[in-house]
Amino acid sequence: MPTPPRPIRVRPFSSIARTWSPAIRRCDTVNEVSGDVVGDRHRLMARMFTGHDIADIRHTLARHATDQGLSGMRHHDFVLAVHEVVVNVIGHGGGSGLMRLWQADGMLCCEISDDGPGIPARRLHRSQVPSHDGEDGRGLWLIWQLGDAVTFSSGTGGTTVRISVRLPG
Template sequence: MSEPGEAPETRYDFDFGTLVLLRRLVERYAARHGLTGRDLYRFVVAVNEITTNAVRHGGERGRLSLWQTGGRLYCRVTDNGPGLARPDSQGQHAVPADSSNGRGLWLARQWVNRLTIESDTNGTTITLEATPSRPDHP
């Protein structure tokens, strides 16, 4: 998948032991690139849900890339898991309250401007897009 002007500025390999650190790094990066308040919180939580899913369901590790272009902030999470059945339909509907899992993709979709999924038997790539409410501040 290619986004306009894609040139990842930051890449991190992660696993279960580095998820907390990764969340802090994403928060700092997003704040430096214009996300604030509720938008910052929601982006960080959305990314955390996707990275946690990569660890739990996608081969116990993944790679995260962050970049900013055209006034938008992007985050791509890639794993080497078995892939998702019907990726375009994943996370489109709220999960019943009594379900023990399945909320991560739905929540992430609600809290970013756009979320795209590419998936096959070699793994899954999820890209999240957020639009800062103020210009980029390096």
């Protein structure tokens, strides 16, 4: 019998993350007590996941992205970026996480949280291209490249990643 996922404690983004990008500010509408999306935002998905859920999460995310109007490489990039975060949560963030997806003001926003040990600060530099001979860092670098707006909030109590892309139209 599979082990049930650990409860996830979702932390608010820091004030630094909130001021990083106008796109992130538009997506920053999650009630930090209840976890609900507030205002005129449209929640598409909220669910816990473990390693057993990776394929289902990816397929469900792809369907929602298509329903919201993403197509072609924009669709592929968004799904791949979220998938990289989910795989990192499974491998490095404690084995389970919480993913929330919503549409807000022309943006498709996805937030993934875990209760893992956090990401070392040296790995969170967007401009740091990973070496070809190294084993770590390529996934984080790829996530930065694929979203229109990406933020990481990480510490010893876990990590929250938010990826946003502008919807067509």
